[in-house]
Amino acid sequence: MKIGELARRTGVSIRSLRYYEEQGLLKPERGDNGYREYSVLAEEQVRTIQFYLGLGLSTEQIAGFLQCVLIHKEAFCSEVLPVYEKKLAEIEEQLALLTAIRSNLMERIAYIRAESTEEEER
Amino acid sequence: MKIGELARRTGVSIRSLRYYEEQGLLKPERGDNGYREYSVLAEEQVRTIQFYLGLGLSTEQIAGFLQCVLIHKEAFCSEVLPVYEKKLAEIEEQLALLTAIRSNLMERIAYIRAESTEEEER
DNA sequence: CTTGACCCTACCATTCATGTCATGGTTTAT
DNA sequence: ATAAACCATGACATGAATGGTAGGGTCAAG
Known part of the structure; x- marks a missing residue:
């Protein structure tokens, strides 16, 4: 084709x-x-x-x-496993970074919202 | 300076x-x-x-x-919160994707390792 | 007065799979 | 035979912060 x-x-x-x-x-x-x-x-x-x-x-x-x-089958191909392991390590690293950023963002958002709420209550 | x-x-x-x-x-x-x-x-x-x-x-x-x-303070600046919220949404999306890929990789790695182990046992 | 350490602007390169042109040849259907 | 639909190659753009280089001005200490 x-x-x-x-x-x-x-x-x-x-x-x-x-x-x-x-x-x-x-x-x-x-x-x-x-x-x-x-x-x-x-x-x-x-x-x-x-x-x-x-x-x-x-x-x-x-x-x-x-x-x-x-x-x-994949298991037969020796090149596959190291590639998977390398990729997994990269993913874990990215996950750790993103998770840390997420925590930080969530905290700051919560703080800002709390401040705004106080504002409204005044 | x-x-x-x-x-x-x-x-x-x-x-x-x-x-x-x-x-x-x-x-x-x-x-x-x-x-x-x-x-x-x-x-x-x-x-x-x-x-x-x-x-x-x-x-x-x-x-x-x-x-x-x-x-x-950040809470005073109205432009901050929407930016944080947008970023948080993006992060969540990336986390979801990476987490899915990680699961997939871990499964496949485990499978390959299991196959190799069987191999050695024969 | 010269040398080395600083500063300037302007530009290209980086990653990498994909989109998008431009330009032109080939095939198919009318 | 002509138009529409297909195919080819080649090249530039993308995103976004940063590194690097080239070519050239400025300043301070010896």
């Missing part, structure tokens, strides 16, 4: 499909006219890419194990 | 101090030679800016209430 059809089927923009190819995630054949020709497998492949992007992984990280996980 | 001294005192880079000015957060005088001349109040002002940046607010948001909060 051509790129437009793959885009329609997967809901991923043509632009992104070309980007994935540039990043080594997709390798479509080329017709005589230069058009990209995707196999039926490409559809699942794109959904897999989208899934990993949704986990916050970069295209570079995904490229490191995509071929493997398309064939085998 | 000149920009280098303010940078040294606050730990903020000269580059950033100039950026804050560009964003309307600082308005130093200018000497005859074109050098920026900061008042002693600028030091506290910069620390205040840094504090709000640390809460994740943008320079634009900070610019909206900085002059007020430098003089009054």
Whole structure:
């Protein structure tokens, strides 16, 4: 199938499909006219890419194990676990930061509201 | 004081101090030679800016209430509360997303580890 | 008077997946 | 054969604070 059809089927923009190819995630054949020709497998492949992007992984990280996980179970692909662990550590760090900021914001909001209430009571 | 001294005192880079000015957060005088001349109040002002940046607010948001909060209590400045509320909502959204990703990652990591363990037991 | 330490402006780079043009070739249906 | 719909590449923009560099003025101490 051509790129437009793959885009329609997967809901991923043509632009992104070309980007994935540039990043080594997709390798479509080329017709005589230069058009990209995707196999039926490409559809699942794109959904897999989208899934990993949704986990916050970069295209570079995904490229490191995509071929493997398309064939085998994740547990078989040794590149997957370290990437997951690294990502998890980053997420935990971000969560800690955001949680601290949230506490701070909530305190300050509560304080401001309390002050305003006092104001009204006067 | 000149920009280098303010940078040294606050730990903020000269580059950033100039950026804050560009964003309307600082308005130093200018000497005859074109050098920026900061008042002693600028030091506290910069620390205040840094504090709000640390809460994740943008320079634009900070610019909206900085002059007020430098003089009054936060609760007096009506622009502060909506900014805090907006930021809090964004943070909550990010937390929800990150928390979901974390759960997903932890599950998948646990699964992979379980598989590997089985492997070793065989 | 020279040297080093300071200051100035203006610009590019950074991250990274995606959107959006511009420009032009190809295919399909009328 | 012509128009509409498709495809191609290449390039710039995005967000937002900060780092870095280039090219050039200013000041203070020796």
